[in-house]
């Protein structure tokens with residue numbers, strides 16, 4: 001089977017836009033005639049550009065077909081789509097002279113491809129090499145996949161009845177300009193108590209579901225937003241109700257993301273309820289960058305928050321950094337890495353700036369480092385993490401990331417966050433509570449997965465919390481299609 005650009009069906013428009021965005025940033029619109037692609041895109045530097053790319057004569061792809069064509073319509077369509085994407089990728093690679101680090105891969109979880117091949121009996125090495133060949137990955141990314149999967153294989157593996165619990169607190173001290181999460185400013189606090197009441201009710205309903213289904217708790221994770229933006233008494237009410245879960249879980253994490261939300265009272269509440277792992281996220285050590293990105297805290301506040309947490313006995317702290325922040329140069333990023341090393345976090349998560357339409361950054365023509373520099377920053381972070389004795393343990397990609405790179409989690413031996421791995425690899429069901437939480441049921445063979453999202457809007461959530469709990473109940477009452485009890 002041979003396809004060319006002229007075989008692009010309207011059905012594949014989204015996939016085509018994904019491939020084009022690997023080369024041009026966020027695609028606004030694509031016009032096509034037989035020889036020319038005209039791409040209207042929002043580049044990561046905030047500028048809107050129109051690029052004309054000649055794809056005449058080079059945009060064809062060869063399908064490697066096993067089995068009969070025309071027997072399974074769904075399979076044919078999938079094959080067609082893959083080949084059209086590959087044809088377009090090859091054309092753009094030639095036309096632009098660019099080799100995206102993750103090749104033609106547009107998905108967010110590349111490790112899943114490796115696992116799928118291993119499920120078919122391939123060794124880790126062979127699965128990685130086949131993924132590299134199929135998607136044209138750079139060898140460094142293949143090595144990254146290999147290292148991550150091998151770290152994950154050494155972790156405690158989930159049991160059949162295991163479930164992870166997620167609680168979302170959609171409030172922050174102030175809103176960061178790059179934020180695309182569901183997060184409201186704590187403000188005058190009017191919404192906090194009604195939200196907490198609704199959440200406690202959903203936790204009761206979830207407790208009943210867990211008992212009815214005989215589920216066992218594997219990991220507990222409270223994120224958002226910034227849970228420590230809540231007043232200590234509300235945080236205490238939530239964690240008191242969650243205590244049986246945090247006691248039973250293999251790990252319990254609470255994000256204390258914004259250093260300006262970390263107080264002795266908050267940390268005491270976390271410690272008193274057995275929270276072992278927290279996240280304190282500076283993103284950068286440079287105060288001028290923090291001001292630009294709207295994080296109303298300073299480097300000094302991060303240093304105080306780490307000192308306080310250490311003094312109060314927290315020995316598993318994650319630190320988030322961002323590569324590619326506006327105005328940051330390579331020497332500035334290296335300074336941040338050296339400074340981070342001094343704070344000695346047990347986990348380090350290095351994000352690559354992703355400018356989403358829902359974030360404020362998108363509207364500002366900021367001075368963002370180019371993709372090449374961001375790639376060098378990501379490499380420097382990997383080297384720094386290795387110097388700190390850490391190994392990579394999970395990764396995910398987002399759309400519109402600077403340099404088409406990835407977010408990577410590093411951990412000291414024995415400190416990898418199970419919840420992060422479980423969510424990325426879809427290995428464990430998740431019961432999520434709170435606005436914007438997405439529950440996920442993973443049937444034992446991991447092939448069939450279904451989600452039940454909670455509403456995102458805080459006022460809707462508090463008004464409709466029983467509907468959210470009913471939705472989760474319904475999901476756990478469902479049988480896998482094709483199964484009978």
Ligand code: SF4
Pocket residue numbers: 171172173174175176178179180181183224225226257258
């Ligand atoms: S701390 Fe996180 S969730 Fe809160 S506003 Fe900033 S990026 Fe968004």
